[in-house]
Amino acid sequence: MTNTSGTGPVSNPTARTHEVTNQAPPLVGHDVADDPVLLEGVRREGAEWYVADLHRIGRLTGSEEVQRWAEEANRHEPELRTHDRYGHRIDEVDFHPSYHSLMDVAISEGLAGAPWTDERPGAHVARAAGFMVWSSAEAGHGCPVSMTYAAVPALRNSPDLAKEYEPLLTSRVYDPGLRTPAGKRGLLAGMGMTEKQGGTDVRTNTTTAVRTADDSWRLRGHKWFTSAPMNDVFLVLAQAPGGLSCFLVPRVLPDGSRNTFRIQRLKDKLGNRSNASSEPEFDDTVAWLVGDEGKGVRTIIDMVTMTRLDCILGSASGTRAALAQAAHHARHRSVFGAKLIDQPLMRNVLADLALESEAATTLALRVAGAADRAHRGDTGERALLRLATAVGKYWVCKRQPAAVAEALECLGGNGYDEASGMPRLYREAPLNGIWEGSGNVNALDVLRALLREPGSLDAFRAEVESATGADPRLDAAWREVLRELARPEDAELRARWLVERLALVLQGSLLVRHAPAPVADAFCASRLAGDRGLAFGTLPAGSNLTAMMERLPAGLG
Known part of the structure; x- marks a missing residue:
């Protein structure tokens, strides 16, 4: 800097910033599972055999890397692509890589359907504790994990469907992307219950189901709040001739063609922003009956x-x-x-x-x-x-x-x-x-x-x-x-x-x-x-x- 008074150059004093004191350091590098209440409960409810794995997940959850994944998955929200560059309808949702990293850990650690095939007493308790620890880092991706876990007992109402889909729903392999279910190493499940005219009152649903000659069904209607639209299969309620019934709807059909699952929009939610929630439209959408007709609820x-x-x-x-x-x-x-x-x-x-x-x-x-x-x-x-x-x-x-x-x-x-x-x-x-x-x-x-x-x-x-x-x-x-x-x-x-x-x-x-x-x-x-x-x-x-x-x-x- 030059002194304009004409007395020669004067150096600028070194700029000094305030010293940062009395601030808590980042809460990173700790074991989230090192929690006496959680550990006592896990042992009391029969899953002591899981404690070592729980600590391993806890250390990962508390790491700086996972906290970065959580922040990025929420800051870079899912994006809907209804069409490809040529105009073909594709109805896909893109996620940030950090979301996929979170999902990969959750599935590989057995926090989705894995407990249903684990015969050890306390398997569901172990999964519950792991879910609590891991989802404390980021809750949004827990939605598809939860729905995959919960779909298995409902699907068992139709043994033939369960035989086909359960081994993939209980897999520990995260295999994203829309492909033929039989060609994947693991599947994720979602749910479509509510509609805009009824919400909780699902018996007022207007989505219809008609049986075809090959014993499959065709759905027509619009769901109001269906989370994780990139999941592979969905349990959906629709009105059949015999009353409100439950159906399995795959995103991709066995022959490799896309099922009709038109995503009208993604919900702009208060929170849970890493997770995509959508309004899908069914139009001659292929489905299979789960359980008895008229017993959907x-x-x-x-x-x-x-x-x-x-x-x-x-x-x-x-x-x-x-x-x-x-x-x-x-x-x-x-x-x-x-x-x-x-x-x-x-x-x-x-x-x-x-x-x-x-x-x-x-x-x-x-x-x-x-x-x-x-x-x-x-x-x-x-x-x-x-x-x-x-x-x-x-x-x-x-x-x-x-x-x-x-x-x-x-x-x-x-x-x-x-x-x-x-x-x-x-x-x-x-x-x-x-x-x-x-x-x-x-x-x-x-x-x-x-x-x-x-x-x-x-x-x-x-x-x-x-x-x-x-x-x-x-x-x-x-x-x-x-x-x-x-x-x-x-x-x-x-x-x-x-x-x-x-x-x-x-x-x-x-x-x-x-x-x-x-x-x-x-x-x-x-x-x-x-x-x-x-x-x-x-x-x-x-x-x-x-x-x-x-x-x-x-x-x-």
């Missing part, structure tokens, strides 16, 4: 039950991931001369979030254990699964948005910055509460189970009453629930209250039996006795906050 409900389990797992995972970020930040951040994690009010918030997360994780793994044992023929566990899945789906998914919002706030303005990853967790948080039935749908489903399947309440009662006498607050809350169950008037009006209390007494019973005493005591005091405010961080005086903080994933408390 009964057939596809086997798939819905398992996807609802994954909603619980996903919400417990998302809650835990947000808590980990909040605790990591508080451990490194100093305010007013002390670390955040050592300050009483922040400890109350983090301990309360840890308590919520532990209750969600414990419930999720208990339901996974019931699914595993039900698959192996345990009728009592099957009855418990029927009610506990709907109850858990309602409550754990309902709590996730509030917990993630509180965790985000722990980071202050840093948490509102996209670079922190917290906004993506926040955008994902409402999804599981909507997917596979919103809160009202699941609350009404609980009432339906109580009315039509009384054995499910007997199994639920047995589970809760395993803790009878251990905590008077739990006993009192359960007696109140039983009184309300005996009063059928205005049941629909009170359904949400009832399902919430069912969830809380089930979580309370599990924690009283399996968690450290201070954790169970704090849960019963704050969730069952009502001695707390409405926000997180309002645990009553005398709560052992340290005991709850010790339940955080390793290195975060």
